[in-house]
Amino acid sequence: MLCNDTAPHSDDTLGGRISIAREAIGLSAEQAAERLGVLPSSWNAWERDRDVPRANRLAMMAGVLGVSPSWLLTGLGHGPLAQGPDDDPAELRRALRRAEEEIEVLNRRMRQIASRLEGEAVAQP
Template sequence: MDTIGKRITYARESKNYDVNQLSDRVGVKAETILAWEADERDPRANRLLRLAGALDVGFAWLMVGEDYEPDETGDAGRLSSVEGKLQRIRHLYAELGGLITSLEQDTRFMMARDEELEELAEVDEASENK
């Protein structure tokens, strides 16, 4: 699939949408979808994003044919993918929480150390003035 139009057609047919169904989901006329599929016109970026969402494909795949193709396993495959992403987000959330706690502790330590150094500098300055 070497053109955007062919990828749109492929993804639409993979979802079993007719042109009217896709046009309703994207918010354009059916004639516009047909023009895109025939490579008579290219969709603008905002329409490509809506197409990608409506067709459950990646924006990069729709643009250049890389990164992702429609999942023919159906809802079960998409559910598994979503669960995997949620698990990764939970892991990252926990990791970020640990990093935030560590940074807070480091900041408190550095502030206390800075105060100690300021006090030492004041003592040193006072002893030099005597």
Template sequence: MQDTDWYGPDVATLGDRLAAAREAQGMSQETLAKNLGIKLTTLERWEDDLSEPRANKLSMVAGILNVSMVWLITGEGEGVGNPEEDTTMGADFTEILAEMRALRVQIKARTDKLGQLEKRLRQALKEAAL
């Protein structure tokens, strides 16, 4: 489990990375929202991956949290390190975290496949209508 990139593109989302960078700075959601001049609910939606910041706000977030915009978007580049592994955690806890990360990767792959199928279906329907 130690080789896992917790914030890589196949494991974490923009919201995950945003929350991790904010927490690494010891900043509350309320403080970050205030510094960005946005509503708390807006930041919560970003961290929950229900919406995404515009480019200008993304740039501000990266600057405030001292990470690169590329890292926030893709998980690659300068960001925050993996959380320290807690040696007091039981094996069960560690296994559950590993299984959750593996499941997230599977869900992302299935979501990508679903998007491809929807695109093919739209194209087939469009061609059938002609």
């Protein structure tokens, strides 16, 4: 079942939501850090709210954890999948479509940014 609450999650910190999402997919902090390509100490600092990931890391982290970046930041949006025997295949397909749509939005944004950077490189002597 997909957690898609309209109210913020009861754990109202970024670190708390990172931890909840990581646990929902059954990863240790070390495994999650390895998947993201960061040191476990960085991941642990993020979960404990002692530091925050940069925006690009946050977006990649959301992908690793299977949640939306907005859910990580605010608790609103597409949260972690709760694993269980009652997973509804139709809901999982809808979640997959929403994730694909989010990826397409991010890809368009990345292309826009890359295009602007290329334009700046051409304009500079």
